[in-house]
Amino acid sequence: MLVSLDPRDARPLYLQIMDEVRRAIVVGSLRPEDPLPSVRELASELVVNPRTVSQAYNELEREGVLYVRRGQGTFVSPGARSGDDERRALGRAVAKRALLEARRNGVGAEELMRIMGEVAAEEEGELAPAVSAPDHGEEG
Amino acid sequence: MSGSMQTGPEGGWAVATHGLRKRYGAQTALDGVDLRVPEGAVYVLIGANGAGKSTTLKVLMNLERPDVGTAAILGLDTAAQGPRARAQTGYVPERHDAGNGWMTGAQLLRHAAAYYPSWEHAYAERLARAFELPLGRRAGGLSKGEVRRLQLVLALAHRPPVLLLDEPTDGLDPLARNRTLSLLAEHLADSPATVVISTHHVHEVESLADHVGVLRQGRLAAQMPRDELQRTVLRYRVQLPEGWRAPADLQAAGAVRTRPGREVQWTLVGDRRELAERIAQAGAQLREVTPLTLEDAALAFLPDEVSR
Numbered sequence: 001m002l003v004s005l006d007p008r009d010a011r012p013l014y015l016q017i018m019d020e021v022r023r024a025i026v027v028g029s030l031r032p033e034d035p036l037p038s039v040r041e042l043a044s045e046l047v048v049n050p051r052t053v054s055q056a057y058n059e060l061e062r063e064g065v066l067y068v069r070r071g072q073g074t075f076v077s078p079g080a081r082s083g084d085d086e087r088r089a090l091g092r093a094v095a096k097r098a099l100l101e102a103r104r105n106g107v108g109a110e111e112l113m114r115i116m117g118e119v120a121a122e123e124e125g126e127l128a129p130a131v132s133a134p135d136h137g138e139e140g
Numbered sequence: 141m142s143g144s145m146q147t148g149p150e151g152g153w154a155v156a157t158h159g160l161r162k163r164y165g166a167q168t169a170l171d172g173v174d175l176r177v178p179e180g181a182v183y184v185l186i187g188a189n190g191a192g193k194s195t196t197l198k199v200l201m202n203l204e205r206p207d208v209g210t211a212a213i214l215g216l217d218t219a220a221q222g223p224r225a226r227a228q229t230g231y232v233p234e235r236h237d238a239g240n241g242w243m244t245g246a247q248l249l250r251h252a253a254a255y256y257p258s259w260e261h262a263y264a265e266r267l268a269r270a271f272e273l274p275l276g277r278r279a280g281g282l283s284k285g286e287v288r289r290l291q292l293v294l295a296l297a298h299r300p301p302v303l304l305l306d307e308p309t310d311g312l313d314p315l316a317r318n319r320t321l322s323l324l325a326e327h328l329a330d331s332p333a334t335v336v337i338s339t340h341h342v343h344e345v346e347s348l349a350d351h352v353g354v355l356r357q358g359r360l361a362a363q364m365p366r367d368e369l370q371r372t373v374l375r376y377r378v379q380l381p382e383g384w385r386a387p388a389d390l391q392a393a394g395a396v397r398t399r400p401g402r403e404v405q406w407t408l409v410g411d412r413r414e415l416a417e418r419i420a421q422a423g424a425q426l427r428e429v430t431p432l433t434l435e436d437a438a439l440a441f442l443p444d445e446v447s448r
Contacts, residue, residue, distance in 0.1 A: 007346060010370040010431030040329035044322040047347045049182045050329035104428065 241280025
Protein backbone atom coordinates (compact mmCIF):
# COMPACT_ATOMS: atom_id res chain seq x y z
CA MET A 1 0.00 0.00 0.00
CA LEU A 2 1.37 3.36 -1.05
CA VAL A 3 -0.33 5.31 1.70
CA SER A 4 -1.53 4.13 5.09
CA LEU A 5 -2.99 5.97 8.04
CA ASP A 6 -2.27 5.33 11.68
CA PRO A 7 -5.41 5.55 13.83
CA ARG A 8 -3.24 6.53 16.81
CA ASP A 9 -1.91 9.51 14.90
CA ALA A 10 -3.90 12.55 15.99
CA ARG A 11 -2.67 14.86 13.24
CA PRO A 12 -5.29 15.96 10.69
CA LEU A 13 -5.86 13.21 8.13
CA TYR A 14 -4.96 15.39 5.13
CA LEU A 15 -1.57 16.13 6.73
CA GLN A 16 -0.98 12.42 7.28
CA ILE A 17 -1.77 11.72 3.63
CA MET A 18 0.59 14.53 2.54
CA ASP A 19 3.38 13.07 4.66
CA GLU A 20 2.79 9.59 3.30
CA VAL A 21 3.08 10.84 -0.28
CA ARG A 22 6.27 12.73 0.60
CA ARG A 23 7.63 9.61 2.25
CA ALA A 24 6.85 7.52 -0.84
CA ILE A 25 8.82 10.03 -2.93
CA VAL A 26 11.78 9.99 -0.52
CA VAL A 27 12.03 6.21 -0.43
CA GLY A 28 11.59 6.04 -4.19
CA SER A 29 8.31 4.12 -4.39
CA LEU A 30 6.97 7.21 -6.16
CA ARG A 31 9.17 8.86 -8.79
CA PRO A 32 8.82 11.96 -10.92
CA GLU A 33 6.01 11.59 -13.49
CA ASP A 34 4.51 8.60 -11.64
CA PRO A 35 0.71 8.76 -11.43
CA LEU A 36 -0.99 8.95 -8.04
CA PRO A 37 -4.09 6.95 -7.22
CA SER A 38 -7.24 8.89 -8.07
CA VAL A 39 -9.05 10.67 -5.24
CA ARG A 40 -11.75 8.03 -5.53
CA GLU A 41 -9.31 5.11 -5.31
CA LEU A 42 -7.37 6.50 -2.38
CA ALA A 43 -10.53 7.53 -0.48
CA SER A 44 -11.87 4.01 -0.98
CA GLU A 45 -8.62 2.38 0.09
CA LEU A 46 -8.16 4.54 3.20
CA VAL A 47 -11.92 4.78 3.92
CA VAL A 48 -11.83 8.55 4.29
CA ASN A 49 -13.99 11.36 3.00
CA PRO A 50 -12.80 11.99 -0.60
CA ARG A 51 -12.65 15.68 0.29
CA THR A 52 -9.82 14.86 2.69
CA VAL A 53 -7.80 13.27 -0.13
CA SER A 54 -8.55 16.23 -2.43
CA GLN A 55 -7.35 18.59 0.27
CA ALA A 56 -4.06 16.70 0.61
CA TYR A 57 -3.52 16.57 -3.18
CA ASN A 58 -4.36 20.27 -3.55
CA GLU A 59 -1.87 21.24 -0.86
CA LEU A 60 0.85 19.08 -2.43
CA GLU A 61 0.07 20.63 -5.81
CA ARG A 62 0.43 24.09 -4.29
CA GLU A 63 3.81 23.06 -2.88
CA GLY A 64 4.90 21.86 -6.31
CA VAL A 65 5.25 18.22 -5.24
CA LEU A 66 2.37 17.07 -7.47
CA TYR A 67 0.80 18.40 -10.64
CA VAL A 68 -2.47 17.77 -12.42
CA ARG A 69 -2.73 16.77 -16.06
CA ARG A 70 -6.18 17.69 -17.20
CA GLY A 71 -8.34 14.63 -17.71
CA GLN A 72 -5.47 12.30 -16.85
CA GLY A 73 -5.02 12.65 -13.14
CA THR A 74 -2.40 13.68 -10.62
CA PHE A 75 1.32 13.04 -11.09
CA VAL A 76 4.57 13.52 -9.19
CA SER A 77 6.28 16.73 -10.34
CA PRO A 78 9.49 16.35 -12.33
CA GLY A 79 11.24 18.49 -9.73
CA ALA A 80 10.02 16.51 -6.73
CA ARG A 81 13.13 14.72 -5.61
CA SER A 82 14.09 12.72 -2.62
CA GLY A 83 16.48 15.41 -1.49
CA ASP A 84 18.57 15.38 1.66
CA ASP A 85 16.25 17.93 3.27
CA GLU A 86 13.22 15.65 2.98
CA ARG A 87 15.16 12.64 4.20
CA ARG A 88 16.41 14.67 7.14
CA ALA A 89 12.88 15.85 7.95
CA LEU A 90 11.63 12.26 7.94
CA GLY A 91 14.56 11.21 10.12
CA ARG A 92 13.76 13.96 12.60
CA ALA A 93 10.16 12.79 12.82
CA VAL A 94 11.31 9.23 13.50
CA ALA A 95 13.71 10.50 16.16
CA LYS A 96 10.95 12.46 17.87
CA ARG A 97 8.66 9.44 18.01
CA ALA A 98 11.48 7.26 19.31
CA LEU A 99 12.38 9.78 22.02
CA LEU A 100 8.79 10.11 23.13
CA GLU A 101 8.41 6.36 23.35
CA ALA A 102 11.75 6.02 25.15
CA ARG A 103 10.89 8.63 27.78
CA ARG A 104 7.57 6.91 28.37
CA ASN A 105 9.59 3.80 29.18
CA GLY A 106 11.96 5.64 31.47
CA VAL A 107 14.86 5.68 28.99
CA GLY A 108 16.74 8.96 28.47
CA ALA A 109 18.02 10.36 25.15
CA GLU A 110 21.67 9.41 25.66
CA GLU A 111 20.85 5.94 26.83
CA LEU A 112 18.54 5.48 23.84
CA MET A 113 21.28 6.51 21.39
CA ARG A 114 23.73 4.08 22.97
CA ILE A 115 21.18 1.26 22.82
CA MET A 116 20.34 2.13 19.20
CA GLY A 117 24.02 1.74 18.33
CA GLU A 118 24.11 -1.65 20.04
CA VAL A 119 20.96 -2.90 18.34
CA ALA A 120 22.07 -1.64 14.91
CA ALA A 121 25.39 -3.45 15.33
CA GLU A 122 23.62 -6.65 16.36
CA GLU A 123 21.27 -6.48 13.36
CA GLU A 124 24.19 -5.89 11.03
CA GLY A 125 25.88 -8.93 12.51
CA GLU A 126 22.78 -11.02 11.87
CA LEU A 127 22.45 -9.84 8.30
CA ALA A 128 26.12 -9.86 7.34
CA PRO A 129 26.52 -13.58 6.53
CA ALA A 130 23.48 -13.63 4.23
CA VAL A 131 23.92 -10.46 2.17
CA SER A 132 26.98 -8.30 1.95
CA ALA A 133 25.20 -5.22 0.58
CA PRO A 134 21.53 -4.37 1.07
CA ASP A 135 19.67 -4.86 -2.17
CA HIS A 136 16.88 -2.36 -2.83
CA GLY A 137 15.66 -3.98 -6.00
CA GLU A 138 15.42 -1.87 -9.13
CA GLU A 139 17.79 1.05 -9.12
CA GLY A 140 16.93 4.17 -11.17
CA MET B 141 -18.26 29.36 15.16
CA SER B 142 -15.04 29.16 13.21
CA GLY B 143 -14.82 30.94 9.89
CA SER B 144 -13.81 27.78 8.04
CA MET B 145 -17.32 26.34 8.11
CA GLN B 146 -18.99 25.82 4.77
CA THR B 147 -21.77 28.13 3.82
CA GLY B 148 -24.95 26.84 2.28
CA PRO B 149 -28.61 27.01 3.00
CA GLU B 150 -29.85 27.91 6.45
CA GLY B 151 -26.95 29.79 7.93
CA GLY B 152 -24.42 27.45 6.40
CA TRP B 153 -25.71 24.10 7.63
CA ALA B 154 -26.72 21.28 5.31
CA VAL B 155 -28.38 19.54 8.24
CA ALA B 156 -29.43 21.37 11.39
CA THR B 157 -31.72 21.04 14.37
CA HIS B 158 -32.78 23.80 16.73
CA GLY B 159 -33.50 23.11 20.37
CA LEU B 160 -35.00 19.65 19.82
CA ARG B 161 -36.80 18.25 22.86
CA LYS B 162 -38.63 14.97 23.00
CA ARG B 163 -40.04 12.93 25.86
CA TYR B 164 -41.49 9.44 25.84
CA GLY B 165 -43.56 9.39 29.02
CA ALA B 166 -41.16 10.03 31.88
CA GLN B 167 -38.17 9.30 29.61
CA THR B 168 -36.32 12.29 28.12
CA ALA B 169 -35.00 11.29 24.69
CA LEU B 170 -33.81 14.69 23.47
CA ASP B 171 -33.02 17.59 25.76
CA GLY B 172 -32.23 20.58 23.57
CA VAL B 173 -30.26 19.23 20.61
CA ASP B 174 -28.72 21.77 18.22
CA LEU B 175 -27.14 19.68 15.51
CA ARG B 176 -24.94 21.60 13.05
CA VAL B 177 -23.65 19.71 10.03
CA PRO B 178 -21.70 21.70 7.42
CA GLU B 179 -22.17 20.89 3.75
CA GLY B 180 -19.97 18.04 2.51
CA ALA B 181 -19.07 16.87 6.00
CA VAL B 182 -19.03 13.29 7.19
CA TYR B 183 -20.47 13.93 10.63
CA VAL B 184 -20.30 11.06 13.08
CA LEU B 185 -22.85 11.20 15.86
CA ILE B 186 -21.53 9.24 18.82
CA GLY B 187 -23.36 8.07 21.90
CA ALA B 188 -24.45 5.09 23.94
CA ASN B 189 -27.65 3.23 23.14
CA GLY B 190 -30.53 5.43 24.23
CA ALA B 191 -28.51 8.66 24.06
CA GLY B 192 -30.90 10.03 21.41
CA LYS B 193 -29.03 9.31 18.17
CA SER B 194 -31.83 7.45 16.42
CA THR B 195 -34.49 9.84 17.66
CA THR B 196 -32.52 12.76 16.22
CA LEU B 197 -32.31 11.08 12.82
CA LYS B 198 -36.00 10.15 12.94
CA VAL B 199 -36.91 13.79 13.57
CA LEU B 200 -34.83 14.71 10.52
CA MET B 201 -36.83 12.14 8.52
CA ASN B 202 -40.09 13.44 10.03
CA LEU B 203 -40.74 9.96 11.42
CA GLU B 204 -40.90 11.50 14.89
CA ARG B 205 -42.31 14.87 15.89
CA PRO B 206 -40.28 16.74 18.50
CA ASP B 207 -42.17 18.23 21.46
CA VAL B 208 -40.17 21.41 20.98
CA GLY B 209 -37.78 22.60 18.29
CA THR B 210 -37.33 22.35 14.54
CA ALA B 211 -35.10 20.55 12.09
CA ALA B 212 -34.02 21.31 8.54
CA ILE B 213 -32.35 19.51 5.67
CA LEU B 214 -30.79 21.77 3.04
CA GLY B 215 -32.87 24.59 4.49
CA LEU B 216 -36.15 22.65 4.15
CA ASP B 217 -38.13 22.34 7.38
CA THR B 218 -38.51 18.62 7.96
CA ALA B 219 -42.04 18.95 9.38
CA ALA B 220 -43.53 21.59 7.07
CA GLN B 221 -41.69 20.46 3.93
CA GLY B 222 -41.17 16.82 4.86
CA PRO B 223 -41.61 15.20 1.42
CA ARG B 224 -39.28 17.69 -0.26
CA ALA B 225 -36.67 17.24 2.48
CA ARG B 226 -36.92 13.45 2.29
CA ALA B 227 -36.56 13.48 -1.50
CA GLN B 228 -33.08 14.96 -0.93
CA THR B 229 -32.15 12.35 1.64
CA GLY B 230 -30.96 8.76 1.71
CA TYR B 231 -31.77 7.07 5.00
CA VAL B 232 -30.67 3.84 6.63
CA PRO B 233 -33.06 3.26 9.52
CA GLU B 234 -32.23 1.96 12.95
CA ARG B 235 -34.24 -1.24 12.46
CA HIS B 236 -33.06 -4.18 10.41
CA ASP B 237 -36.26 -4.46 8.54
CA ALA B 238 -36.52 -3.70 4.88
CA GLY B 239 -40.32 -3.41 5.21
CA ASN B 240 -42.46 -5.44 2.81
CA GLY B 241 -40.54 -8.60 3.68
CA TRP B 242 -42.57 -10.60 1.15
CA MET B 243 -40.97 -8.67 -1.71
CA THR B 244 -37.69 -9.77 -3.23
CA GLY B 245 -34.71 -7.45 -3.12
CA ALA B 246 -35.17 -6.73 -6.83
CA GLN B 247 -38.82 -5.83 -6.28
CA LEU B 248 -37.91 -3.57 -3.38
CA LEU B 249 -35.42 -1.73 -5.57
CA ARG B 250 -38.07 -1.22 -8.30
CA HIS B 251 -40.54 -0.12 -5.64
CA ALA B 252 -38.09 2.48 -4.28
CA ALA B 253 -37.21 3.65 -7.79
CA ALA B 254 -40.80 4.81 -8.27
CA TYR B 255 -40.38 7.34 -5.46
CA TYR B 256 -37.18 8.96 -6.66
CA PRO B 257 -36.91 10.69 -10.06
CA SER B 258 -33.13 10.60 -9.73
CA TRP B 259 -33.03 6.82 -9.11
CA GLU B 260 -30.34 5.09 -11.20
CA HIS B 261 -31.18 1.51 -12.03
CA ALA B 262 -27.74 0.65 -13.31
CA TYR B 263 -26.14 2.08 -10.19
CA ALA B 264 -28.51 0.22 -7.86
CA GLU B 265 -27.63 -3.03 -9.63
CA ARG B 266 -23.92 -2.27 -9.52
CA LEU B 267 -24.11 -1.58 -5.77
CA ALA B 268 -26.14 -4.74 -5.16
CA ARG B 269 -23.50 -6.76 -7.01
CA ALA B 270 -20.68 -5.09 -5.09
CA PHE B 271 -22.49 -5.92 -1.85
CA GLU B 272 -23.09 -9.49 -3.08
CA LEU B 273 -26.80 -9.18 -2.39
CA PRO B 274 -29.06 -12.05 -3.40
CA LEU B 275 -31.71 -9.87 -5.08
CA GLY B 276 -33.89 -12.83 -6.00
CA ARG B 277 -34.56 -13.73 -2.36
CA ARG B 278 -37.43 -12.37 -0.33
CA ALA B 279 -36.27 -9.51 1.91
CA GLY B 280 -37.86 -11.25 4.90
CA GLY B 281 -35.41 -14.14 4.50
CA LEU B 282 -32.24 -12.04 4.36
CA SER B 283 -29.66 -12.04 7.13
CA LYS B 284 -29.21 -8.99 9.32
CA GLY B 285 -26.09 -7.98 7.41
CA GLU B 286 -27.77 -8.48 4.03
CA VAL B 287 -30.71 -6.30 5.05
CA ARG B 288 -28.26 -3.61 6.15
CA ARG B 289 -26.57 -3.67 2.74
CA LEU B 290 -29.91 -3.66 0.93
CA GLN B 291 -30.91 -0.62 2.98
CA LEU B 292 -27.66 1.06 1.95
CA VAL B 293 -28.38 0.40 -1.73
CA LEU B 294 -31.83 1.94 -1.24
CA ALA B 295 -30.25 4.98 0.42
CA LEU B 296 -27.47 5.51 -2.16
CA ALA B 297 -29.04 4.63 -5.53
CA HIS B 298 -30.79 7.96 -6.02
CA ARG B 299 -27.58 9.81 -5.24
CA PRO B 300 -29.13 12.16 -2.69
CA PRO B 301 -27.21 15.22 -1.47
CA VAL B 302 -27.82 14.17 2.15
CA LEU B 303 -27.30 10.76 3.74
CA LEU B 304 -28.56 9.87 7.22
CA LEU B 305 -27.12 6.50 8.22
CA ASP B 306 -28.22 5.02 11.54
CA GLU B 307 -25.60 2.46 12.60
CA PRO B 308 -24.79 1.57 8.97
CA THR B 309 -22.25 -1.10 9.93
CA ASP B 310 -24.49 -2.83 12.47
CA GLY B 311 -24.77 -6.54 11.74
CA LEU B 312 -21.88 -6.56 9.25
CA ASP B 313 -18.85 -8.77 9.77
CA PRO B 314 -15.47 -6.96 9.67
CA LEU B 315 -14.85 -7.84 6.03
CA ALA B 316 -18.28 -6.69 4.86
CA ARG B 317 -17.92 -3.58 7.01
CA ASN B 318 -14.69 -2.51 5.31
CA ARG B 319 -16.11 -3.23 1.88
CA THR B 320 -19.23 -1.23 2.74
CA LEU B 321 -17.36 1.79 4.04
CA SER B 322 -14.99 1.73 1.04
CA LEU B 323 -18.01 1.73 -1.26
CA LEU B 324 -19.44 4.65 0.71
CA ALA B 325 -16.17 6.58 0.20
CA GLU B 326 -16.32 5.79 -3.55
CA HIS B 327 -19.93 6.89 -3.64
CA LEU B 328 -18.98 10.22 -2.06
CA ALA B 329 -16.20 10.70 -4.63
CA ASP B 330 -18.76 10.26 -7.45
CA SER B 331 -21.72 11.95 -5.75
CA PRO B 332 -20.63 14.46 -3.13
CA ALA B 333 -23.01 14.46 -0.18
CA THR B 334 -23.36 15.56 3.41
CA VAL B 335 -23.38 12.48 5.63
CA VAL B 336 -24.56 11.95 9.18
CA ILE B 337 -23.56 8.57 10.61
CA SER B 338 -24.78 7.56 14.03
CA THR B 339 -22.86 4.89 15.86
CA HIS B 340 -21.82 3.53 19.20
CA HIS B 341 -18.88 1.77 17.53
CA VAL B 342 -16.77 4.82 16.77
CA HIS B 343 -13.64 2.96 15.67
CA GLU B 344 -15.60 1.32 12.86
CA VAL B 345 -16.26 4.60 11.06
CA GLU B 346 -13.47 6.62 12.64
CA SER B 347 -11.41 7.23 9.50
CA LEU B 348 -14.40 8.63 7.58
CA ALA B 349 -15.32 11.23 10.18
CA ASP B 350 -14.39 14.84 9.69
CA HIS B 351 -16.94 16.20 12.15
CA VAL B 352 -17.99 14.70 15.45
CA GLY B 353 -20.97 15.13 17.76
CA VAL B 354 -21.20 13.39 21.11
CA LEU B 355 -24.71 12.80 22.42
CA ARG B 356 -25.12 12.08 26.09
CA GLN B 357 -28.51 11.63 27.68
CA GLY B 358 -30.28 13.64 25.00
CA ARG B 359 -27.77 16.48 24.96
CA LEU B 360 -24.88 17.26 22.65
CA ALA B 361 -21.93 17.15 25.03
CA ALA B 362 -19.56 18.14 22.22
CA GLN B 363 -19.79 19.06 18.55
CA MET B 364 -16.77 20.09 16.51
CA PRO B 365 -14.50 19.32 13.56
CA ARG B 366 -12.43 16.17 14.03
CA ASP B 367 -9.15 18.09 14.04
CA GLU B 368 -10.39 20.41 16.76
CA LEU B 369 -11.50 17.47 18.89
CA GLN B 370 -8.10 15.82 18.62
CA ARG B 371 -6.34 19.12 19.31
CA THR B 372 -8.32 19.94 22.44
CA VAL B 373 -8.75 16.55 24.08
CA LEU B 374 -5.36 15.21 25.16
CA ARG B 375 -3.89 12.92 27.76
CA TYR B 376 -1.72 14.58 30.41
CA ARG B 377 0.67 12.55 32.53
CA VAL B 378 1.22 14.48 35.74
CA GLN B 379 3.31 14.00 38.88
CA LEU B 380 1.43 15.14 41.99
CA PRO B 381 3.05 16.22 45.26
CA GLU B 382 1.86 14.77 48.59
CA GLY B 383 -1.50 15.99 49.77
CA TRP B 384 -2.30 17.63 46.46
CA ARG B 385 -5.84 18.62 45.54
CA ALA B 386 -7.07 19.52 42.09
CA PRO B 387 -8.12 23.17 41.86
CA ALA B 388 -11.62 23.84 40.52
CA ASP B 389 -10.51 24.93 37.05
CA LEU B 390 -8.65 21.67 36.45
CA GLN B 391 -11.54 19.65 37.81
CA ALA B 392 -13.79 21.41 35.32
CA ALA B 393 -11.46 20.40 32.49
CA GLY B 394 -11.68 16.76 33.53
CA ALA B 395 -9.06 16.23 36.25
CA VAL B 396 -10.96 14.23 38.79
CA ARG B 397 -9.09 11.13 39.85
CA THR B 398 -6.34 12.28 42.17
CA ARG B 399 -4.04 9.90 43.90
CA PRO B 400 -1.65 12.18 45.78
CA GLY B 401 2.05 11.49 45.80
CA ARG B 402 1.97 9.63 42.52
CA GLU B 403 1.79 9.97 38.84
CA VAL B 404 -1.67 10.21 37.33
CA GLN B 405 -3.07 10.34 33.82
CA TRP B 406 -5.81 12.79 33.00
CA THR B 407 -7.77 13.24 29.83
CA LEU B 408 -8.34 16.99 29.80
CA VAL B 409 -10.41 19.17 27.50
CA GLY B 410 -9.10 22.61 26.61
CA ASP B 411 -6.22 24.61 25.19
CA ARG B 412 -3.04 22.63 25.67
CA ARG B 413 -0.79 25.54 26.65
CA GLU B 414 -3.34 26.98 29.04
CA LEU B 415 -3.84 23.64 30.77
CA ALA B 416 -0.09 23.10 31.09
CA GLU B 417 0.17 26.48 32.77
CA ARG B 418 -2.64 25.70 35.17
CA ILE B 419 -1.06 22.37 36.07
CA ALA B 420 2.24 24.12 36.81
CA GLN B 421 0.51 26.87 38.80
CA ALA B 422 -1.31 24.24 40.86
CA GLY B 423 2.07 22.86 41.94
CA ALA B 424 1.98 19.64 39.93
CA GLN B 425 4.57 18.54 37.40
CA LEU B 426 3.57 17.85 33.82
CA ARG B 427 5.51 14.86 32.46
CA GLU B 428 4.00 14.29 29.08
CA VAL B 429 1.10 15.21 26.81
CA THR B 430 -0.07 12.59 24.31
CA PRO B 431 -2.76 12.67 21.64
CA LEU B 432 -5.75 10.33 21.62
CA THR B 433 -7.55 8.40 18.94
CA LEU B 434 -10.80 9.91 17.76
CA GLU B 435 -12.72 7.33 19.76
CA ASP B 436 -10.83 7.96 22.99
CA ALA B 437 -11.15 11.72 22.54
CA ALA B 438 -14.91 11.39 22.03
CA LEU B 439 -15.24 9.08 25.04
CA ALA B 440 -13.79 11.87 27.19
CA PHE B 441 -17.23 13.44 26.93
CA LEU B 442 -18.91 10.27 28.17
CA PRO B 443 -17.40 9.95 31.64
CA ASP B 444 -20.05 7.51 32.83
CA GLU B 445 -19.51 5.14 29.93
CA VAL B 446 -17.44 2.07 30.48
CA SER B 447 -14.57 2.73 28.09
CA ARG B 448 -14.34 -0.53 26.19
